[in-house]
Amino acid sequence: MQGNGQPAIRADRLTRLYKMGETTVRALEDISLEIGTGEFVALLGTSGSGKSTLLNLIAGLDRPTSGAIYAHGKNLAEMDSEELARHRSQSIGMVFQAFNLLPRMTMAENVELPLRLAEVDRNERAQRVRDAIERVGLSARTNHRPTELSGGEQQRAALARALVNRPAILLADEPTGNLDSATGKEIMDLLREINLSLRMTIVMVTHQRELAERYSERLLLMRDGKLEADGVRQ
């Protein structure tokens, strides 16, 4: 994991605008923040406040309109699309509300995908896939298709897929949004376990304030594209 003294994520006057004809939507405006390596940060805010936009910029799936966004000291705003793809492949793991497992592949094949994309050696893949699946406790369902798994199991599989290439940063966009509260807690427990044992930096978007307060050590509150509050839990 890349430490090198730099913060895992640093945003500097980060702005993302959408021009819709005459009007301009300010999805993100002048965000400056720093997230250290190994932090578990929860991102809260009303719908449309820009949480997903920020997450996509950290992931390198999107580019800022102005400002800079650094991951381990490297400015993503200056990377070309090839470099951004490598950044996503090597440094970022992503989990979505809708799980986004590929329905035509088995669970294990879904977990293997990031390794294929990262051109990891075939011999090494099987072991890594097995380890990731074991970490999320799904070893018994390896060859099941996503449709044969429950929501909680699907999200765990997605988590295994996000972990399998050992990224430094895990981005989770409402990972518990589609789950009942008991299953949601299981996922949160898993995230905390990963954060502690692997010292992986986690940025998680959530609407559930009590989950955020219970699991994360730092809360970021967004409103209308701006950072309204940044509080460390005591």
Add this chain to the structure above:
Amino acid sequence: MKIGDLTELAIRNLREALLRNSLTTLGITVGVASLVAMLSLGAGLQHLADQRLSQSGLFNAVIVSPRNGFGDFGGATTRNQSPVVTPRQLDDVARDQIGKLPHVTEVYPNIRFPTEIYFNGSPYPTTVAGIPMSDSSDGAFDGMTGKFFSSGSADEAILQSEFARQLIAGASPNTPPNAHAGSTSPELTAELNSLLGKEITVRYAERQPLVQPAGTPLSNDAEGDAPGGFSLVPHQLNLRIVGIVETEPASGLAGPGQGRLLIPERVAEKLSAAQGSDLRALLSGGGSQTTYQSLTVRVANASEVERAESAIKDMGFSAFSLLDATRNLRVVFAVFDLLLGIFGSLALIVASLGIINTLVMAILERRREIGVLKALGAADRDIKGLFFAEAGVMGVLGGICGVVFGWLIGRALNLGTNIYLARLSLPSATISVVPLWLVISAIIFAVIVSLAAGIYPASRAAKLNPIEALRYE
């Protein structure tokens, strides 16, 4: 992504929409089959023509003559003439030099002279022609009666069939000569066969220096002779008839008139003492050096003819090959092939539209999947590669199936043609040939067309915005 992973994922994706992708691949199959069938016809007909022509032994030969001599085929030389080269004599030195040119397999003089032979005691005037041993392997003498010469220096002869009939007619005067010309009735064949093994006698005159005593027959190796003067000494040679052939192959190229008595080229060289060129050399005081009226140069294959021809012209000789004469024929075949290829390709072009359609539909269906792949670290190039791989796999499968189908169509055409020919009691012919180059290039072409069809869908898929694709429900 590595190519193996790309292909694996591509095949999985293709299997997902099996019916649609099979139909698209079938389209390519039909396209390639039509292309292969068309071009196999072109190749078959050309092969047929080439076979007939190359049996005549004309296509790997260059005829060389001195530039200022009679043998200068004006039309053929004006095109490539290099005016700086001075004309020179076609002598043994030149023959050696030509023989050392690349790809030249054989150089021999075109020996052809009138003489008189004796058979059963009666004289027959005839034309002797020297035949190189290579003619037997060229297939020029395929279909002859009897055998080819046993060796290059054997005292053996092959008769031209009309001349053979004359000999038979002479032996039994009741049969008018040429009565059977053109047909080969069984009794005539038997009579011709009876000539095999019999002997004929050639009378000829040999040039010998006056200073030396006569007594070295069959030698025209005149090098080192004192330039004093020559006498013509009469000689005779017995030749055994080993074969009979319909016409002299490759006649008309080497000189005027048909050879009717064919003997090994080296034997003919020895006999050629009284040939015109020698007399001319004698009269012009050119010394004892042998000069040739013309030489035939054989090259390894027809494609080398042009190079050999220009090399020989650069040496200061006049050169001519049938390739010059058949260039128009080749142009006709090339145009014919081109037309067949264009019509054959049309179906493949239509099939490529099917590929574009199928892949564009696949993008719409797999929007979300493409977004997920990008989020997991796929570069634009990976997404492109995936779609190209799908197009390529369809191209390879369609290409292979198409070649098989095309070959089957060609077989059917051959079968049909031969049934038709058999009804007209004509010999069978292969009009459709699928050579290896056609198999390989058809598959490669199918893949190239498929990949070209994949360009638009692939780049469109790669440009897909992953955020929108992931938001899409």
